[in-house]
Amino acid sequence: MKEAHNITLLGAGLIGTFYTMTVQGQRSRDRIRTICALTDGEAEAFARKWGIPKWTANMKMAVEDPETDIVIVGVPNYLHKKAITLAAKAGKPVLCTKPLARNAREALEILEVVDKAGVFAGYLEDLVYTPKTLKSVAAVKRGAVGKVLWVRSRETHSGPHSAWFWDKKLAGGGAIVDLACHCIEIIRSFIGKEVRPVEVMCLADTVVHPIAAEDSGIALIRFKNQAVGQFEVSWAFRGGMDLRDEVAGAEGTIWLNHFLRTGYEMFTAAGGKGYVAEKAEGEAGWLFPVGDEVHELGYTNMFSDMFDALDEGREPVETLLDGYIVNAIMDACYRSARTRRWEPVMLERWYPEAKKEKAKAPKKTAKGRYSLIKEERMPDGTLKQLLQDWKTGHVIQRIKGG
């Protein structure tokens, strides 16, 4: 029998809303008992809407509420360390939204506080828990696409909904720290979290919005086993929220579209009937709603994993160490954007029992003189073989059948 949890939720904004819809959704027994927001008024309005018995603007009091057994952090990035530290000091399990911190140094300080307190902790990276991603990652782990060579992950929309996101100091950066944290964890989930990210090349720019932070970023992440991750993030994309991933393996391919094309397309001339989907830009014309948004964005599976892990005494799929590694990769991206060079990913912490990943390059020497590169059936019905001739160094072709 799984335990029902009584939750302190910090933050009553967009993510607080999605988290509440999820943890109190369907027939769940888990309940938010205390909600904390910047003002009492905001907290009270949220509490009344969602049937939450207690509200406050005092984060410490919310965390220390004796009637709650777990803390969920959904406040702006600059408050994650404070919130997690309060939870750790209160000896309570803590789950933190993305990004873990504004930079790797802050993330490391968070890890140290949590390790010292010895409390259970999880990193709330929802997009690795979408039903499509979980199924694809399982297929990749079974070898369905062979060795993963390249993963491309894209998250773009027209920009965030609250002022603090746009303030570099409070958020830790712009579109990269906000969106690439998702992409990086998706990329790592497909490539294998045990594979070390080695270096990055990143372009970050402010192309549309009048802000000091970047509103666009593209990066390549090179991993130790030769796999490459590529992210594309932007706050300057028009037309909704574009969430797409591509996995290219030596023996297969996966294309995922999580949001704008989920198989639900609707035209309305009447329009104006309310919320369509996160970051949708209109309420009329062609719309792309999402069937069960919290499920399709991964929140449902994410909280199931987190609470199950807590009840079962195991680690969740996404840990704070994962969050730190994501921050370290983003730090390298910001350095590369400044220096315009490949920059190393500097990691002070890594998995304790990481499997040693051998860099498997394609075999350069074959048993015989020839290695088959590929074969292809041609329009005239012949089978064409391309072969590496190791003696001459040339690539030759043979035609079979007809």
Ligand SMILES: NC(=O)c1ccc[n+]([C@@H]2O[C@H](COP(=O)([O-])OP(=O)(O)OC[C@H]3O[C@@H](n4cnc5c(N)ncnc54)[C@H](O)[C@@H]3O)[C@@H](O)[C@H]2O)c1
């Ligand atoms: N997919 C995701 O996982 C996802 C999506 C959106 C946001 N987030 C993350 O969630 C966090 C919050 O983002 P959001 O979109 O909900 O922001 P938001 O601006 O919509 O809401 C922020 C909330 O924090 C509260 N808050 C601010 N200062 C506070 C304080 N000192 N004490 C108590 N409460 C305080 C505000 O009152 C508000 O309720 C950020 O770290 C963001 O990156 C994650």
